[in-house]
Amino acid sequence: MSKETTSLGRIFISPRAIATIAHHATLQSYGVVGLAPRGLAEELSTALTHQPARGVYVRYQDEKLEIELHIIVEYGTRIASVAQSVANTVRYHVEKALGLPVDAIHVHIAGLRITNGE
Amino acid sequence: MSNPTLPQRNTRIDGLALKNLVEAALTWLRTNQQTVNSLNVFPVPDGDTGTNMVLTMQSAWNEIKDLGHRHIGQMAAAVSQGALMGARGNSGVILSQIWRGVAKALHNVEVLDGPAFVRALAEARDTAYKGVVRPVEGTILTVIKDVAAAAEEALKETDDPLQILERIVPAADASVQRTPELLPVLKQAGVVDSGGKGLFFILEGMLRYAKGLPLDTPLVTVQPLSALKLQETMEVIEEGQDFEVVVDFYPSQPLDLQAFYSRLEQIGTSIQVGEGDGMYRMHIHVPLEKRYEPIDYIMGLGTITKVAMENLLAQMGGSGATAERLELANVQPGQIAVVTVSPGRGLSRIFASLGVAAIVEGGQTMNPSTQEILAAFENLPTDKIIILPNNKNIILAANQAREVTVKQVVVVPSRTIPQGLAAMLVHDPDGDLETVAERMNKAMEKVRSGEITVATRSVELDGVKVEKDQVIALLDGKLVLSAATLEEALLGLLEKAQAENYELITLFYGADLSHSEANRLVDRVRERYPQQEVELQEGGQPHYAFLISIE
Secondary structure (H helix, E strand, C coil): CEEEECCCCEEEECHHHHHHHHHHHHHHCCCEEEECCCCHHHHHHHHHHCCCCCCEEEEEECCEEEEEEEEEEECCCCHHHHHHHHHHHHHHHHHHHHCCCCCEEEEEEEEEECCCCC | CCCCCCCCCCCCECHHHHHHHHHHHHHHHHHCHHHHHCCCCCCCCCCCHHHHHHHHHHHHHHHHCCCCCCCHHHHHHHHHHHHHHHCCHHHHHHHHHHHHHHHHHCCCCCCECHHHHHHHHHHHHHHHHHCCCCCCCCCHHHHHHHHHHHHHHHHCCCCCHHHHHHHHHHHHHHHHHHHHHHCHHHHHHCCCCHHHHHHHHHHHHHHHHHHCCCCCCCCCCCEEHHHCCCCCCCCCCCCCCCEEEEEEEEECCCCCHHHHHHHHHHHCEEEEEEEECCEEEEEEEECHHHCCHHHHHHHCCEEEEEEEEEEHHHHCCCCHHHCCCCCCCCCCCCCEEEEEEECCHHHHHHHHHCCCCEEEECECCECCCHHHHHHHHHCCCCCEEEEECCCHHHHHHHHHHHHHCCCEEEECCCCCHHHHHHHHHCCCCCCCHHHHHHHHHHHHHHCEEEEEEECCCCEEECCEEECCCCEEEEECCEEEEEECCHHHHHHHHHHHCCHHHCCEEEEEECCCCCHHHHHHHHHHHHHHCCCCEEEEEECCCCCCCEEEEEC
16 A cells, blocks of 8 residues: 555555556557456456456555566567556656655556457 | 658558568657657656657668568568567557567558558557457557558558558548547647657657658657756757757747748757747747847847846856856767766766766765656667766666666676776776676776765775864775874875875865865875876766765
8 A cells, every 4th residue: 555644644545546547557558459468367366356457466565566467469569669668657647646656666568469360 | 741742653562661660660759759758757767758669670770681572562561570579668568569460460561552551550450459358548559549540541642652651641540649639648748649750650650651751850840848858967958059058938829840940940959849829939948149139039029028047057066158068978879888877077077088878867865766767868869878877876876777677788897986986997888788897897997986075974884984174084984093184085095095006096085175285185195106196087976075986
């Protein structure tokens, strides 16, 4: 749970809220055609709980905010550039919404999507 | 642009023609790179859109420049391959997808005709849209969509590809102008989409080539007022252009930009024109005797609301004709550019003479931000950057700048000005980035750095006891002595540094010290070290009476 102290009290931001922002930003990034859960168990649980942000994992430990993204990229794009853009876009949107620095964004390429028989 | 006409109908557009068109597109995009860069809205450290698109097109060009395919499908495949390999940033990736779509559609096409061209653009649009789950409208995607639609429309009237090109360029322009209506952030910032503008320049470059128009002079442009960057920290002044004149005005008739620019070009340089809500702002650098000319000229065009005039030389802290002008190295793409942090004008001048490409103002008491360092090199036309922070407190910001840019950056961790200067002496702009950085690191080790300043508080540090307002000397960043006078501190420092074992002692005197006083002290150093060469240079740094390099 990320927190910020104001004069009135503390504000808590749940990792899930952060994940939603990150999820949205990820899907707006060019080259990303989908997100993938980490594994079968994860897939089941996201399906059951209707989690809004599958493929996005947020960790907040020792005052450090880390975001992990498992993305599916369009085949035929330069993956390094896409990954970098995703990290930049997600960082920008999360930091803008939260006002807290993101310490790390890890981008995993979970798969590639090939369209019309290339 | 309607005067020059297209070549004869049925010009054969084969692989070689495409190659020329790609080169033209790249050249025109590069010519207008700064215009595209100035449209950046997001402070996303993705690099600048214009630069990213140029680098992507450059990679496409590198792939095809030695090819001689007459088959346009094969040439397009190579362009696509090159663009893909070099795709940089968001806009670069989208651009590579546009080329990929074109290549896909032209796969079996030998010579381009109208229908094939229209198919290629439609496929470019489809491929580009496939690359994202939630397409954002008001971006380069919208522009390629509108372009493809305009091409389909044009095909009803002509099947000549160049005629179609002539119709889609204005469509691209109109689409770019509409982007703020679709994307609120653009509207707030008062700009059009940068990626879309880049795509427009690519298409326009091709058309200009087909018409035989020049590709190396930028079009006259009006920037949004908010994008007009008139305040640059260390503005480079051209020889003889001593006055900066800024005029705000409302033209009484629609402004003929071409004529406006060409008249201004006769008066001065660094011309920029901005527009917002019908008001125009003109910025120009002119020589002293012409300082009223832009005002007189604009007076005839409309109503002037404000005039600002500044003597650039006085602004730079110089006095009249003796003031120096900074001449920074002009780096070419592919070369290594060095960015350095300098605390004073004299030192900036020395760094500039050694071939530094960009200077960030800053030092001990005014550490520049990551953003300032980033801004200094993001616009340089090269990918290879070396940063010399020249202060241990700035190394961190320099490292952060390296992390957030897409450029290849090496931070050579110079902790002092003398180290930075020593590093610059071995700089080779055409060398290999790692090798040059390695050489700089080695060169830095050979020099000893001394600093002389006044203690701001009483302290005991490194075994030296210091009273507030005493003169103190630091050797390689460590406090070595405190003294009552500058002279005592200076000589004491050189003794601690065992200057007698070195060859050259260079003293950079600070802004608070007069030249004659500095000269007097240097004479004392020369007396003490007759074997060594002793040089005095104006450093202009604040707070530090002397920065000393011993090598």
